[in-house]
Structures are given as C-alpha cells and as structure tokens.
Amino acid sequence: MLHLYNTLTAKKAEFQTIQPNKVGMYVCGPTVYDYDHIGHARTYLNFDLLNRMLRFQGNEVTYIQNITDVGHLMNDAETGKDKIKQKAQETGQTTAQVIEHFSEAHKDVMKRLNILSPDNYPKASEHVKDIISFVEELIEKGYAYATTEGNVYFRVSKKADYGKLSHRGIAEIVTGTRIEPAKDKLSPADFALWKAAPFGATEMVWDSPWGKGFPGWHIECSAMSRKYLGDTFDIHGSAVEHVFPHHENEIAQSEALTGKEMAKWWVHTGLLSVNGQKMSKSLRNTVSVDEALQEYSPNELRLAMYQTHYRRPFDYTRANMEQGVVLRRKIFSQYNSLPEQTSGDIYQQIIAYLEDDLDSPQALQCWGNNINKISKSDTNRLFDIFGLIYRRIEDDPAAQRLAADRHVARQNKDFLTADNRKAELLQLGYEAVDNDESTDYVPR
Ligand SMILES: [Zn+2]
Known part of the structure; x- marks a missing residue:
C-alpha cells in the first residue's frame, strides 16, 4: 500500500x-x-x-x-x-x-x-x-x-x-x-x-x-x-x-x-539549487531544461533527480548529475543479460521503498546494487514506473549503419572516422562501450 x-x-x-x-x-x-x-x-x-x-x-x-x-x-x-x-x-x-x-x-x-x-x-x-x-x-x-x-x-x-x-x-x-x-x-x-x-x-x-x-x-x-x-x-x-x-x-x-x-x-x-545557490535571474545561474538536456539524456535527468527524495532539496551539481549517468549506464548495459525468472524479492523490495512516500533514493540504490537479480519483465515494469525509455539499437537502422561504419573504421585504424561515428551515435542516443572483442551500444 x-x-x-x-x-x-x-x-x-x-x-x-x-x-x-x-x-x-x-x-x-x-x-x-x-x-x-x-x-x-x-x-x-x-x-x-x-x-x-x-x-x-x-x-x-x-x-x-x-x-x-x-x-x-x-x-x-x-x-x-x-x-x-x-x-x-x-x-x-x-x-x-x-x-x-x-x-x-x-x-x-x-x-x-x-x-x-x-x-x-x-x-x-x-x-x-x-x-x-x-x-x-x-x-x-x-x-x-x-x-x-x-x-x-x-x-x-x-x-x-x-x-x-x-x-x-x-x-x-x-x-x-x-x-x-x-x-x-x-x-x-x-x-x-x-x-x-x-x-x-x-x-x-x-x-x-x-x-x-x-x-x-x-x-x-x-x-x-x-x-x-x-x-x-x-x-x-x-x-x-x-x-x-x-x-x-x-x-x-x-x-x-x-x-x-x-x-x-x-x-x-522540495527546493532546487544550482551548485548550492538558489536559482535566480540576478545570479544568472538559471538552467533551462533545454540546457540540461544538452548535457544529459532524459533518462539520466530522471535517474539523477530521483536519487534525492522528492521532499528534500536537490542540488544541481555535476557530481549529482553524474550519478544519474552512472546508474543509467549500469542498468542499461546489463539489460540484455537479465534473467527471465527470479524470486522477485528484490523487485518487491524496490516497490516497497516506492510505496513508502516514494522513497526513490532507496529504491534506486537497491536496484543499482542488484540489477542482475531482477527479471527482464520486472525490469520493464521498473522502466515504466521510473519513466525510463530503453531504446534497442537493433530497432534503429540509422544507428546500426553508423555502428557498422564505426566498426570498419576501427578495423582500418581510422580513428578519426571512428570517433566521429561515436559522437553521432551519442547524438542518436547510444553510448559506445568498447570491449576487447566487440562494442556494446548502451542507450542513453
Ligand atoms: Zn495553483
């Protein structure tokens, strides 16, 4: 309840x-x-x-x-x-x-x-x-x-x-x-x-x-x-x-x-501050949503802000926002290897935190520490509750073409082209994470 x-x-x-x-x-x-x-x-x-x-x-x-x-x-x-x-x-x-x-x-x-x-x-x-x-x-x-x-x-x-x-x-x-x-x-x-x-x-x-x-x-x-x-x-x-x-x-x-x-x-x-200061026209420290979205994806903005309880003050700092980036990367990069079945205990625990006056910081901490213990279908439910959008590169032909291009460029040691493709992919909403053999494209 x-x-x-x-x-x-x-x-x-x-x-x-x-x-x-x-x-x-x-x-x-x-x-x-x-x-x-x-x-x-x-x-x-x-x-x-x-x-x-x-x-x-x-x-x-x-x-x-x-x-x-x-x-x-x-x-x-x-x-x-x-x-x-x-x-x-x-x-x-x-x-x-x-x-x-x-x-x-x-x-x-x-x-x-x-x-x-x-x-x-x-x-x-x-x-x-x-x-x-x-x-x-x-x-x-x-x-x-x-x-x-x-x-x-x-x-x-x-x-x-x-x-x-x-x-x-x-x-x-x-x-x-x-x-x-x-x-x-x-x-x-x-x-x-x-x-x-x-x-x-x-x-x-x-x-x-x-x-x-x-x-x-x-x-x-x-x-x-x-x-x-x-x-x-x-x-x-x-x-x-x-x-x-x-x-x-x-x-x-x-x-x-x-x-x-x-x-x-x-x-x-609760209140919001920017680097510890009240946001105001006279301090010229107002950050528009547009400006924030140039640096962080909507998923990252959510995951950063939800790491502070809604009634507590939230300070918009690079460190606090980076926590959203880190958690987004952590959760999304493991999505493809999530189990189909689990006991459901961790998922229930996350819901219980949210039922306690929307304790999203505890809920996200629990999620971040136990990503692999939540089934794919329960994870999809959590995406819904937190308003997160997981976009699969497999469903995005334009991004797939860029990724293929980048792959060829890397094989040819054409690092300039590879870097350009990486930046373009990021614009489309996919972060390239290179492993020894292959590259994962983690949605932003
Ligand atoms: Zn009113």
Whole structure:
C-alpha cells in the first residue's frame, strides 16, 4: 500500500482514494512567460513518478495541470507588473504570442522528458467566467469584498482555520511575510481575488461586476480544480514554495465557497539549487531544461533527480548529475543479460521503498546494487514506473549503419572516422562501450 506524506496533516499515512481506484490530481502549472527551468523539471518529474505509481497500483488517474496565462504578477504577491505582459513588452510580441509560444514550449519539453501528459491543461484566461462567478459567490457569503477601486479581496479574518496548511496563525503570517500593502485592503492579510485593470489597459482585461480587470493568481486554481475535479479531490500538489501564500489562499477560497475540504492530500516537492545557490535571474545561474538536456539524456535527468527524495532539496551539481549517468549506464548495459525468472524479492523490495512516500533514493540504490537479480519483465515494469525509455539499437537502422561504419573504421585504424561515428551515435542516443572483442551500444 502506498503511504504518502501530507503537508496538511504534517504526517505520513496510508493513501486512500475518495472513490475506489480513482484519483483526481491537480498540480499547479507554469506561468507561461519563459522556458521551463530545471526546478520545473524536478517538480513535474516527481509528480510523474507519483502519477505512474498510482497507475501501477491500479488507479485511474485524472491529472489536471493549469496554465497560468493571466494574473501572475512580478512579485508573486499582488503588485507589480504582470509577468507575461512584461515579457511581451521586452520582446515586442503580443501577450497572445507569448502565451502560445511558452505554453507549447512547456508541453514540448514535458514530452521530451517522457512525462505522462495531463488529461487537461486548462488556461486561466479561458475560465474567467468561472472565476467571476466564484468571486461573486464569495462576496455573497461574506468572505470577500469589493472596493471602490475595483479590486476584490478575500476577507482572511472570516476564515478561522486560515494558515492550516502552512501551520501558522494569521498574526504570524502577517508579521512573518512581506505582504504588499494596498490602501484599499481592510486587513494586511487579505489577498486579491480580482484586480482592477491598470489605466488604459486593453490586453488581458475582462468586464466584471467590479469594472474592467483580471483575476488574481490564486483564484484560478480554485475555480479550475473545482470545475475539473469537483469540490473535493484527492491530491493537490506543487513545489514547496507554493504552500504559502498560493495553496493556503486556494484552500481559503475553495473551502469558504463549498464548505467542504478542497483536497485530501497536499503533496509538495522540495527546493532546487544550482551548485548550492538558489536559482535566480540576478545570479544568472538559471538552467533551462533545454540546457540540461544538452548535457544529459532524459533518462539520466530522471535517474539523477530521483536519487534525492522528492521532499528534500536537490542540488544541481555535476557530481549529482553524474550519478544519474552512472546508474543509467549500469542498468542499461546489463539489460540484455537479465534473467527471465527470479524470486522477485528484490523487485518487491524496490516497490516497497516506492510505496513508502516514494522513497526513490532507496529504491534506486537497491536496484543499482542488484540489477542482475531482477527479471527482464520486472525490469520493464521498473522502466515504466521510473519513466525510463530503453531504446534497442537493433530497432534503429540509422544507428546500426553508423555502428557498422564505426566498426570498419576501427578495423582500418581510422580513428578519426571512428570517433566521429561515436559522437553521432551519442547524438542518436547510444553510448559506445568498447570491449576487447566487440562494442556494446548502451542507450542513453
Ligand atoms: Zn495553483
């Protein structure tokens, strides 16, 4: 049985679904103003592992991931420029072009990483009607108020359990975090559900009962998760930096509206750093997924990142990434000589580690130490769970031709040609490992 850590209860417990063998999972998607970086990759790779484990255990998973294409302001709170508008201005494009380009880039890079596609990628801008009626209902219930400036805020003081996800009281939240002041708020902890349009704005603004404006960032996830997964669903996830304010505010909005629990399980992935430092624009140390994939294959990226538990911080360093390369080589190079039958004990042990709050580091260590004790069919199952793709060179005529070429070149001691073919093979996804007599082509 799968056990999962729940941020809401701060405990690990046996995972139970609301409906038998059905899981509704919502993971906050990207704000589409830039290419995905390796922090995104880490988050979505870990939710992919969870998704694959849930399916492996016989669940039918409905996976929703939103696309934030409006309302995410520069400082994540509620002031500053809209991230997408800013990008459009910098690049001389329309906001629609920016949104289209980066949404497609996101889907594309997720595919390259072999991440199972969500069942739906709802866009905030296409759900403004749902958001407006959500906000109207919150006002009717007294949980929100509109101001003369055309903004609508959530009245945090009315929600007695506000802070239950981040395990902090309201007073602590107000003093402990930098909340942007807004002169029309009744209390500093209140947060925006709807923002009045800046003067003269024509793009990304909608008519509403409160005048022209656009939705706040948090409300889109409340409105869209409810629309696609219902009032209460099984799993809500994202990276740990979204526990507060994003998820705390989602819970407040949704539970105020429905009077029901929003999600049963709150799952958060740990932080990612690059060589021990927080990734940031000012440090110029942001690594895009594209850049990472120029050095490491998707299999290697997975095997490197999964060697750190999803809740722990992951440091993107050469040494940590090389561990993924080493393990990929170790596992794949032995694939052809795996036994057809084994006792299955090691395989069961690996599954047991994964069932323990997705303990992928232990699972991979056990696998790496016992590759030959797992049958080929069980290994194929592990490939599926970890999202690994094993490509056989026998099925790839272009690569086979290069390998044959290289073989001839080596026999003729034409090492320049042999090296060129080796590099080309690597590009195609096969690493040449030369033995005394022959060469193995290990998939990357
Ligand atoms: Zn969200």
